[in-house]
Amino acid sequence: MRAIQQVEFGGPEVLELVDVPVPQAGDGEVLIRVSRAGMNFADTHQRENSYVQKQQLPLIPGGEVAGVREDTGERVVALTGHGGYAEYAVAPQDRTFPIPDGLDDGAALALLIQGLTAWHLYRTCARLTGGESVLVVSGAGGVGSLAVQLARPLGAGRVIATASSEDKRALCLELGADAAIDGDASDADTLRERILEANEGREVDVVLEMAGGPLFDVALRAMADMGRMVVYGISSREQNEVRTGRLLKRSQSVIGFWLFHYLERPEHLRAPLAELFALAADGSVTAVVGNTYMLSDARRAQEDLVGRRTRGKLLLDPSG
Template identity: 55%
Template sequence: MRAIQITEFGGPEVLTPTELPDPEPGPGEVLVDVTRAGINFADTHQAENSYLSPASLPLVPGMEIAGRTSDGRRVVALATSGGYAEKATATPDMCFDIPDGVSDEDALALVVQGATAWVLLRKSVRMDPGESVVVHAAGGGVGTLAVQLAKRFGAGRVIAVASSEEKRALALELGADAVVDSSAPDMTEALVEANGGQRVDAVLDMVGGRVTDQSVRALAPFGRLAFYGMASREAPSPVQLPNLMRFSTTVGGMWLPHVWMLPGNVMGRAMAELFTLVAEGHLRTVLGGSYPLSEAARAHEALRSRGTIGKLTLDPTA
């Protein structure tokens, strides 16, 4: 089968098209004929071995696949790796049947980014109706969905932070009440100004560095910041615990794999709600384009530049 393989860690240049044997499903696993593979920002960290879970070589990257099982089910699935290929394996608990009215690309936009946005709002910051919510990287896969879900869940004011006029215009189109340029020299001041002079209640942050530090300073009493990525690759300053008490603020992290440890099938509930919202036209996935499998390196370059909008996918048939 055609696949992308990594034999040394590094940047996009290490993503090499190759031919490999078809994967053999292990006990209880299913084999999926991949029609589309999702590209996630975490994949760029996996390629350079800077992700939360260490990788080993050789490696076929990719954690999101959509396609058909041997019994004809159309599924979207999460894998630990192996998605950038014509065939991949997954465990049944990581597979979700794609309903009618939801495309493979839609499903890939939902299985990590959509679920992340849902969990951030429902579980991490536990947004109450009427609260103000800041969405950093609002033009990305998580951000475009988080803006819509925050409004859907009753946010009083959604403030979208993005790096270009095009992305900020898209955020307004998706329902944001205000937008902020991500290059604002003082993010604290910019967020407070965008919230009508009031500090903000909740922040969804996957940028890191200066943006995180200054966003924490923009939190209102009992405000919460959920940190779920580090796109800037800049480490934020250590949180000073006395300051959390002094300002009654909360800073927490979120990594989607931990959702499977929660009781009550949280991931299943998230996917069911997201699928329904898309199928009924209440939630719009923003699709940033599909690249041929052989151009995975170019897709990673585009994603790392932070110039892309919405969800990127790979087409193993092209």
């Protein structure tokens, strides 16, 4: 089968299109004929071996796929961990979920890792309560575009999003944000003022943050007493330090989230995913599916992702 494989860690140039044997499903696993592989920012960290979980070589990247079970013919989405950038992939049976009728593969993939992440950011981590204001960093991205839409159904009041371009900010407004602002943090005081102005002069209650670096620091300064910041990524590659005295003085929380800590508990997956699929079915949430790249263009796809030239959920088509 055709797959993207890397035998060393590094930049996009280490991603090679190769022919490898079709994987074999073991006990408790299923073999899936892949129709689409989902792309995530975490894939770029895996490529460099800078991810939370260390990787082993040779590596076929890709933590999620949509396709057809070879044993039953059922359309499914699945969390694979790795191996998704290929024509066939193996996934644990308990991390494989049927795709409801009427939901296409791209939308189902958008609701898998990114949807589950957005759901848990609100429900499990921030514990959003009715009427609280929310700041969604990178609101036009895969997780961000869903977090903007989920905010209101899950109880938020005012919703503010950051985005790097006018068309991305327009998308955030279309998705339901009350305000969309430029997230450029080169002038920290100016960005903080933009956040407060977008929230009608008030500090924000909940921040969903995945950038790190200067934006993290500004968002923390714009957070209200008893506010909660949930950190689920470091796309800038710049880590931050937080003074405990500040958290104590303002009763604030900074919470880390990594979805893969939740995979061992089925209740953290099936019920939230069922809720997400239901919200998609009734039109409350629309999965924003971005570009679909051929498998052979995986390098360019990751370059576009890191370069912030994309929006929504990115997909790989293994047929080309």
